[in-house]
Amino acid sequence: MLNTLLPILLFAALGLAVLGALRRMNMWRRGRAAKVDLLGGLLAMPKRYMVDLHHVVARDKYIANTHVATAGGAVASIVLAILVHGFGLHNRILGYALLLMSAVMFVGAIFMYLRRRNPPARLSKGPWMRLPKSLLAFSASFFLVTLPVAGILPENFGGWVLAAILGVGVLWGVSELFFGMTWGGPMKHAFAGALHLAWHRRPERFGGGRSTGLKALDLSNPDAPLGVEKPKDFTWNQLLGFDACVQCGKCEAACPAFAAGQPLNPKKLIQDMVVGLAGGTDARFAGSPYPGKPIGEHGGNPHQPIVNGLVDAETLWSCTTCRACVEECPMMIEHVDAIVDMRRHLTLEKGATPNKGAEVLENLIATDNPGGFAPGGRMNWAADLNLNLLSEKKTTDVLFWVGDGAFDMRNQRTLRAFVKVLKAAKIDFAVLGLEERDSGDVARRLGDEATFQLLAKRNIQTLAKYRFNRIVTCDPHSFHVLKNEYGAFDGNYLVQHHSTYMAEIIQAGALNLGQHKGNSVTYHDPCYLGRYNGEYEAPREVLRALGIEVKEMQRSGFRSRCCGGGGGAPITDIPGKQRIPDMRMDDIRETGAELVAVGCPQCTAMLEGVVEPRPLIKDIAELVADALLEDAAPSKPATPAKREPAEVH
Amino acid sequence: MNTNVISLVSIGAHPTSGRPRRAEQDARAVELGLQLAGDNLQVLHAGDIAEPALRAYLGMGLEQMHVLEQPAGADALPALTAYLREAGAQVVLTGSQAETGEGSGMLPFLLAEGLGWPLVVGLAQVESINDGSALVLQALPRGQRRRLKVKLPFLATVDNAAPKPRQSAYGPARRGVLNAEDVEVLDDELLAVATLQPAKPRPKRLKVIKAKSGADRMKAATAKASGGGGQVLKGVTAQAGAEAILKLLIEEGVVR
Numbered sequence: 001m002l003n004t005l006l007p008i009l010l011f012a013a014l015g016l017a018v019l020g021a022l023r024r025m026n027m028w029r030r031g032r033a034a035k036v037d038l039l040g041g042l043l044a045m046p047k048r049y050m051v052d053l054h055h056v057v058a059r060d061k062y063i064a065n066t067h068v069a070t071a072g073g074a075v076a077s078i079v080l081a082i083l084v085h086g087f088g089l090h091n092r093i094l095g096y097a098l099l100l101m102s103a104v105m106f107v108g109a110i111f112m113y114l115r116r117r118n119p120p121a122r123l124s125k126g127p128w129m130r131l132p133k134s135l136l137a138f139s140a141s142f143f144l145v146t147l148p149v150a151g152i153l154p155e156n157f158g159g160w161v162l163a164a165i166l167g168v169g170v171l172w173g174v175s176e177l178f179f180g181m182t183w184g185g186p187m188k189h190a191f192a193g194a195l196h197l198a199w200h201r202r203p204e205r206f207g208g209g210r211s212t213g214l215k216a217l218d219l220s221n222p223d224a225p226l227g228v229e230k231p232k233d234f235t236w237n238q239l240l241g242f243d244a245c246v247q248c249g250k251c252e253a254a255c256p257a258f259a260a261g262q263p264l265n266p267k268k269l270i271q272d273m274v275v276g277l278a279g280g281t282d283a284r285f286a287g288s289p290y291p292g293k294p295i296g297e298h299g300g301n302p303h304q305p306i307v308n309g310l311v312d313a314e315t316l317w318s319c320t321t322c323r324a325c326v327e328e329c330p331m332m333i334e335h336v337d338a339i340v341d342m343r344r345h346l347t348l349e350k351g352a353t354p355n356k357g358a359e360v361l362e363n364l365i366a367t368d369n370p371g372g373f374a375p376g377g378r379m380n381w382a383a384d385l386n387l388n389l390l391s392e393k394k395t396t397d398v399l400f401w402v403g404d405g406a407f408d409m410r411n412q413r414t415l416r417a418f419v420k421v422l423k424a425a426k427i428d429f430a431v432l433g434l435e436e437r438d439s440g441d442v443a444r445r446l447g448d449e450a451t452f453q454l455l456a457k458r459n460i461q462t463l464a465k466y467r468f469n470r471i472v473t474c475d476p477h478s479f480h481v482l483k484n485e486y487g488a489f490d491g492n493y494l495v496q497h498h499s500t501y502m503a504e505i506i507q508a509g510a511l512n513l514g515q516h517k518g519n520s521v522t523y524h525d526p527c528y529l530g531r532y533n534g535e536y537e538a539p540r541e542v543l544r545a546l547g548i549e550v551k552e553m554q555r556s557g558f559r560s561r562c563c564g565g566g567g568g569a570p571i572t573d574i575p576g577k578q579r580i581p582d583m584r585m586d587d588i589r590e591t592g593a594e595l596v597a598v599g600c601p602q603c604t605a606m607l608e609g610v611v612e613p614r615p616l617i618k619d620i621a622e623l624v625a626d627a628l629l630e631d632a633a634p635s636k637p638a639t640p641a642k643r644e645p646a647e648v649h
Numbered sequence: 650m651n652t653n654v655i656s657l658v659s660i661g662a663h664p665t666s667g668r669p670r671r672a673e674q675d676a677r678a679v680e681l682g683l684q685l686a687g688d689n690l691q692v693l694h695a696g697d698i699a700e701p702a703l704r705a706y707l708g709m710g711l712e713q714m715h716v717l718e719q720p721a722g723a724d725a726l727p728a729l730t731a732y733l734r735e736a737g738a739q740v741v742l743t744g745s746q747a748e749t750g751e752g753s754g755m756l757p758f759l760l761a762e763g764l765g766w767p768l769v770v771g772l773a774q775v776e777s778i779n780d781g782s783a784l785v786l787q788a789l790p791r792g793q794r795r796r797l798k799v800k801l802p803f804l805a806t807v808d809n810a811a812p813k814p815r816q817s818a819y820g821p822a823r824r825g826v827l828n829a830e831d832v833e834v835l836d837d838e839l840l841a842v843a844t845l846q847p848a849k850p851r852p853k854r855l856k857v858i859k860a861k862s863g864a865d866r867m868k869a870a871t872a873k874a875s876g877g878g879g880q881v882l883k884g885v886t887a888q889a890g891a892e893a894i895l896k897l898l899i900e901e902g903v904v905r
Binding site: 347348349350351352353357358361362365367368372373374375448449450451 | 665666708709815817819824
């Protein structure tokens with residue numbers, strides 16, 4: 001009886017799965033066109049899955065091993081089951097293989113089940129609680145129905161009662177695995193995930209690469225949409241990417257805004273985009289809500305504006321663009337891209353940048369700095385430093401990109417310290433002076449692509465006039481934008497963060513360094529240096545050169561928690577239950593360090609905004625400058641020039 | 650409410666960089682106009698249609714703007730007066746003082762005089778418009794408001810007491826249409842012969858703190874401005890009134 005029932009069940013479920021797949025693909029195709037290497041992506045997909053994706057998953061050994069067993073067992077079991085029970089190839093070897101694979105899958109599913117007995121808050125419940133049981137049902141049923149094929153049990157063992165039970169088990173299993181895969185069940189992640197890896201919008205991320213720069217909007221075409229208003233305004237592979245989400249909540253656990261009680265949860269955001277692309281409400285979402293926003297009150301469809309239907313604007317403005325969610329996501333979904341896309345629509349079309357956003361953007365247009373300071377004061381911090389101007393020098397080894405920290409009195413100390421270091425190392429360097437403009441980082445993250453491109457193009461024009469070997473900056477935001485985002489406008493430079501550059505000149509022995517004196521030190525990784533650009537080592541190397549043993553925080557390196565200062569978050573200032581820098585300061589206090597080394601003006605400002613008593617905050621450049629030893633044979637004249645008293649009449 | 654509202658705008662200059670931008674007060678005039686008339690608001694500028702800063706007004710969500718084309722240095726007054734008379738405007742809003750050019754703040758007064766319309770200075774809010782007259786709030790110092798009833802059509806200047814202008818967005822700014830209108834160009838003779846020089850900052854009054862307690866300071870900060878020895882002239886002839894005013898001006902040293 002099972003011999004007739006099984007093929008029917010298998011092929012019926014497969015047929016429905018194919019229908020579902022076509023339906024789902026049509027949903028993705030509502031999105032805008034995207035340049036994707038369709039065939040090359042598909043061919044590269046297995047490697048991306050086995051290597052790149054596994055690399056992320058393997059940070060959690062338990063789930064990595066469990067997933068290898070379950071998914072590997074499932075894929076093999078499905079193929080074998082179709083051969084053995086679908087096409088009736090009752091071959092002993094195939095039978096044993098199927099037995100083995102379903103057993104492996106069963107073991108994996110048991111560990112899945114154990115994980116789900118007391119699940120952490122970040123995991124979604126609902127249908128996801130059912131999935132391990134469905135996997136158990138699938139693997140157990142196929143194990144049992146295959147026993148006769150392998151010749152272990154006689155045919156028709158157990159009579160019709162067992163056959164009926166197994167039939168139900170197989171039905172349950174194939175419903176979840178085949179039908180559910182393309183009709184929106186938890187197994188959708190396998191189907192959409194595989195295609196998402198194949199047609200990822202940032203294929204450079206695979207094979208150890210890094211791709212973090214935001215993609216440029218085409219402003220030359222007046223018909224091209226300015227950002228994303230409705231779900232169908234995303235590119236089709238972005239929609240596909242949303243569907244790949246496994247709702248593991250790793251993003252939620254890493255998100256600083258979520259932890260601060262601001263109304264953002266990256267996982268819920270991605271699920272809301274899934275609701276948007278398929279149509280419906282968020283009532284069936286079974287995970288943590290946006291803090292302060294009950295579930296079930298939002299809904300939408302592909303043709304309806306997202307903001308104030310599906311998602312509230314403050315959810316989008318809570319993001320600090322720290323990329324912690326993207327870094328953690330085992331499906332390599334691009335949350336930040338989606339958020340900035342939606343912000344672009346709000347800023348460029350609706351003029352709805354909250355709080356100080358509008359003022360900052362206006363300042364950037366009128367004064368080239370977000371604070372609205374007179375552009376003529378950009379070099380006041382260096383009035384007594386006699387810096388070389390590139391406009392006079394025309395060519396230099398190091399172009400020191402000062403950044404908007406030039407207007408901030410705290411950051412001026414960092415800048416002056418770095419100049420001291422450069423001078424001590426006798427570096428041939430120069431600055432742009434008044435010709436420098438804001439890099440456009442804040443404008444771009446606030447969604448104002450037009451102002452970003454304006455600033456970027458003008459900066460590129462200025463830089464094109466001069467010859468230099470590299471750009472060095474103390475600001476990781478300028479660093480990231482110059483390095484990764486000016487390329488789209490033909491601005492390609494060798495750009496270095498000052499920590500990288502200092503590590504280089506220390507290595508080369510250009511600095512006569514003493515030791516750091518006194519207090520114990522921890523180091524805070526800036527997001528735009530670490531996660532955005534992979535520079536974790538250089539700052540630590542510099543600190544080691546000062547004789548500092550860094551007391552690492554639990555969340556450091558690629559897991560570093562944001563200071564709350566990125567993505568224009570201090571400007572849009574969405575209220576939460578606590579402040580992100582306060583949480584980060586707690587991380588710092590936990591190490592017992594009395595001083596925290598930083599490498600970013602934003603981080604400095606955010607962390608110094610935490611009320612005392614708290615550890616001191618010093619930029620790496622300040623620490624290096626403090627440890628500089630005067631040269632043994634100073635070239636200074638021994639006697640200072642005699643001062644004539646001025647006569648007064 | 651189908652009131653014909655026109656906002657007059659000029660090119661502003663950013664206070665620290667001096668670069669062209671939408672003028673702060675004029676943008677508030679547009680904001681007030683948008684709140685009053687919505688999409689029916691007309692926005693009018695006399696000057697160079699190619700000035701990119703004009704688009705910043707369109708970015709507030711305007712579909713179009715009228716520009717009376719004039720070269721720099723031309724007198725905007727006759728062109729504006731003629732246009733407003735033709736356009737059948739009921740409410741005309743404008744900033745109190747331009748940020749560029751002469752910036753004398755005289756334009757609204759001369760316009761009102763030329764049109765023969767009443768002028769409300771420092772309009773903060775329009776409460777209602779009924780039966781050919783409007784109920785408006787006028788801003789006075791220290792946050793005080795005066796309710797006025799004004800006959801339509803009227804002209805009003807707005808200052809920083811008016812609602813903050815909405816953000817100017819790139820999309821609408823790019824899409825908006827600038828409609829050029831040819832007008833007779835008249836040179837501003839007064840401006841041509843005058844020499845312009847940067848204004849000297851007004852000397853600051855020395856701050857003498859007399860208050861002895863926090864309560865006193867609070868009182869000083871919040872109390873109404875009290876003229877004290879003012880004199881109310883009521884029911885006197887124009888001649889007598891004028892003499893009284895002249896006498897005061899001479900006493901105060903304004904007229905010598």
